[in-house]
Amino acid sequence: MDQYSVRKQVVEGHTTYHLLDARLKMDLGIAPDLGNLAYQFKVNGKDVLIPVESLKDYSDKRLSGRGIPFLAPWANRLDHDYYYFEGRKYLLNDSLGNLLRENNEPIHGLLFYERRWQVVTSGASDLEGAFVVSRLDFYKYPDLMAQFPFAQVYEITYRVKNGRLECTIQVNNLGNSNLPVHLGFHPFFRPDGPRAEWRLTIGAGKHWVVTQPQYPTGELETADKFLPGVTTGVALDATFIDDAFSQLARDSSGNGHVIIQGRTQKLEVLYGKGFDYAIIYAPLDNTMICAEPQTGPTNAFSLQHEGKFKDLIVLNPGKKFEASFGIVPAGF
Numbered sequence: 001m002d003q004y005s006v007r008k009q010v011v012e013g014h015t016t017y018h019l020l021d022a023r024l025k026m027d028l029g030i031a032p033d034l035g036n037l038a039y040q041f042k043v044n045g046k047d048v049l050i051p052v053e054s055l056k057d058y059s060d061k062r063l064s065g066r067g068i069p070f071l072a073p074w075a076n077r078l079d080h081d082y083y084y085f086e087g088r089k090y091l092l093n094d095s096l097g098n099l100l101r102e103n104n105e106p107i108h109g110l111l112f113y114e115r116r117w118q119v120v121t122s123g124a125s126d127l128e129g130a131f132v133v134s135r136l137d138f139y140k141y142p143d144l145m146a147q148f149p150f151a152q153v154y155e156i157t158y159r160v161k162n163g164r165l166e167c168t169i170q171v172n173n174l175g176n177s178n179l180p181v182h183l184g185f186h187p188f189f190r191p192d193g194p195r196a197e198w199r200l201t202i203g204a205g206k207h208w209v210v211t212q213p214q215y216p217t218g219e220l221e222t223a224d225k226f227l228p229g230v231t232t233g234v235a236l237d238a239t240f241i242d243d244a245f246s247q248l249a250r251d252s253s254g255n256g257h258v259i260i261q262g263r264t265q266k267l268e269v270l271y272g273k274g275f276d277y278a279i280i281y282a283p284l285d286n287t288m289i290c291a292e293p294q295t296g297p298t299n300a301f302s303l304q305h306e307g308k309f310k311d312l313i314v315l316n317p318g319k320k321f322e323a324s325f326g327i328v329p330a331g332f
Helices: 055-060 142-147 300-305
Strands: 004-011 014-021 026-031 037-043 082-085 088-091 118-125 129-136 152-161 164-173 179-181 199-202 204-210 216-222 241-248 256-261 266-271 277-282 289-294 313-315 320-330
Touching: 004 118, 014 055, 014 118, 014 129, 014 152, 026 129, 026 152, 037 055, 037 164, 037 320, 082 300, 164 179, 199 277, 256 277, 256 289, 266 289, 313 320
Parallel strands: 004 129
Antiparallel strands: 004 014, 014 026, 026 037, 082 088, 118 129, 129 152, 152 164, 164 320, 179 313, 199 256, 204 216, 204 241, 241 277, 256 266, 266 320, 277 289
């Protein structure tokens, strides 16, 4: 039996792709027509991610808190029903039906439940692992362009290889104007044991100071000032976190690291090329913890417009951007 394979199947009316590693007993499930969502990741039959229990409920009830949603063309919150880029103000339109809101604020972009992803290819080999490549021609859809009028194409590759989940996102600017890039992924984890036993290590030099409700001010402090010991490992205890971290310490392979340790299960999120911001979300219960790869801090467009964020990624016409992250599970 080959180590890697791809199984295509229909689940609750949705065509899904399962990337399988028979030797390590890994199963990564992707639902392209639900926002290109990684809806489950199992190792030895145990959940690495908080899984989507019902694809129908996830879609119909607009559920969150499961799998790995893709966040674009902005990640996390906007502080207004508009945003700025290169001095121009762009208004959002609720009547188009593709805005998500939390506390009445736009959140998580336009693609959380997007159905128009198309699978480009999939396959498996010892060299490439098991993979599936999906594409969204954003520029073809008036309801998306009306909210974010920048002609672009997204292409996402999910892969299972060498004991890890790997994900690469590519953005291609097809327009004749510059394209702002602010995107991310939102993996939801629930390691074993109670929250009081969970330990968090964030390999980052800086923490972005926030206001309420959790908007960065542009001011930076050391990560260890925000949470003493977090760069080498600290118990979560009663600490609420919904914050951005940057200046990631990168290893010889170019990866930054966030490590979540449960009682016996360990989750390591690798921040590869292009993902220079770690958004950590840890609510004060035993529900979840998230280590989100992003290309900028929350509310990046406003911060850039106000002169508080200088590193917004801007693609010139005809240019491409690529970023990658990985998840390495242990103890499952």
